[in-house]
Amino acid sequence: MNVLSFETVDSLRKSHPAWRLLCSDHAPLTVSFLHQTFIAPNLRSIAEAALTEALEDMLFALRERLGEAPFPRSAREYLNDWAAPEKGWLRKYYREGSDEPFFDLSPAAERAIAWLASLETRSFVGTESRLLTLFELLRQMAEGMESNAQMRVAELRKRRDALDAEISQALEGNVPVLDATALRDRFQQFAQTARELLADFREVEQNFRTLDRRVRERITLWEGGKAALLEEILGERDAISDSDQGRSFHAFWDFLMSSRRQEELTERLEKILGHPAINATHPDPRLRRIHYDWLDAGEHTQRTVADLSKQLRRFLDDRAWLENRRIIDLLRKIEAKALSVREIQPSGGFTEIDTPAATIELPFERPLFKPAFKPNLTDKVLAGTGENIDAAALFSQEVVDRAALAQHIRQHLQDRSQITLRELVENRPLHHGLAELVAYLDLGSGSFRAAVDEATQDSVSWKTVDAQGQILHKTARLPRVIFVR
């Protein structure tokens, strides 16, 4: 295994983006920024404007502390530099339907950042759990390879006997519980593997892209006839999904996609993260929703695969393929000839090309002269009338507690399937008068279902206290409003 021969490591140091990231001068800035914007919130693509702003904020804070010298350039320059092929830490691309470029973290950079995160010393390095997992994997492989039905049945029976023994033990009350250390050990392995899984998605996507490129290269350099090429490519059906990468990914996706498993994951995660022994290790709160993160990342990858397959099929399209070959030939000849006439270029018209638009004159589409509208801005000062009006009326606001009203409606709808607005008001008199009535109506059109009976009129009355302390009775007449469950 020549994995780490001198030449390999030397070339890694010179060309691998992950190594370059670790050695770069601005590594603290780059790593902390990329972790904060891509890895922590688990985002796959961020628009240029948003990313530039985030970097500006970080640079601003750093410049306050460390002065102008360490980071002299602008945020956009840094981003473009990081996305350049020489660095290769960010991928810059354009999406359909938007003129703005988007950025995504490259898998190499993600690996470097994950490695840095793992450097933090662990107080406890679990071993039991990993050994058990290894045994389980070996068992799966051995059983899976066994095609003889008898042997399989024998294995399954052995397992069933062990389970039966456990059941009888449990029935007697002997329930062996995992102690805190064993729990922590397993949880540590779970956290580690879950994070690695999430980090691997970018690499999965990159692998798909590489596969696609390789197929396209093969197509472009194909010397033989189209039929033979098609046979070769289509003989493998879909070259991308049928690769190792594709199959493993699809198996993963199918497994994760069942809602039953999702619920199972959520329940178990809740239970485990609530256990005191686990809580004491201060687990990463993101672990609670790790399966949703997997779904997000997996979905993104699925979309990429679908896009790649579609484009590949288009690329294989008949006319496009033949024409591309011919065009590249022609262009080579044209370039050579153009270079030879470089100094004595022809002037005037050289070629003609069709336009896709008909020459249509639309003389009546021209607008006629309209004198320009000049708005007259005068500098007048409005003179006040000099009266003293009590401005308190502007500031006194009725604050209506919508939550209390909603609660009131819900309580009543528990017993009955319908209730009219009038009954609601009778049961709970209006404290804030008309404002409260309007709040009821608003709730009826929003959070609750309400039917309005135009034919019948209801009258709703309430009492208010005016400025002098007199009690006034007010009544409103409105069509019957019925709140429905």
Place this chain on the structure above:
Amino acid sequence: MINNERDLQTAADAPELSLVVIPLLKGVVYQESDPTLWSHLLKLQPQVRDYVRVLDLDLALDEAEGYAFLRSREAESEENETPRQPRLMARRQLSFPVSLLLALLRKKLAEFDAGGGETRLILTQHEIVELLRVFLPSHTNDARLVDQIETYLNKTVEMGFLRKLKPPTGSSQPSPTFEVRRIIKAFVDAHWLADLENRLEEYRRYAESSSETRDDE
């Protein structure tokens, strides 16, 4: 009876047909800019073809790429004595640098497609200048060269083969970026490039022979 049905059919299509034919006469119809119009067009393809045949036009529709436009029909046979109607779809004269620019953009697009992955080819003005620079006579004044190339770029944008992208909001002006529209594949095709190559060859021979006669004098 059948005639009535057909009349009913065409009468029912009529409002949608005009909805489709008018934009086609005015230029290229893209699926991405107007999906409803595109779906009408797909539905009414045969009617559109019949309709524009009267104007000596053909409908060129590429479903995969998502664009459609009209082109003049070539005369079927030269023996046909009926006088040729004037072309509805005009032909534009292009200068040598602009023709070369179109060819180079087409090459970039072909390479880009072969590289795989993305569908939108976006180039900065700087990249296009570098692409074209080697084929233009060397100028001591670099700024003037860039200005010239800008005029060629504007011409290409006018023809609809390049699209200038909106600069990002609130930033100091970086160099403008252009998207190479895939419609260029339909117009700068192998036929047009073969024609360009022939003309170049003719011109080259003419230039060589005239320089020889000059030397002889």
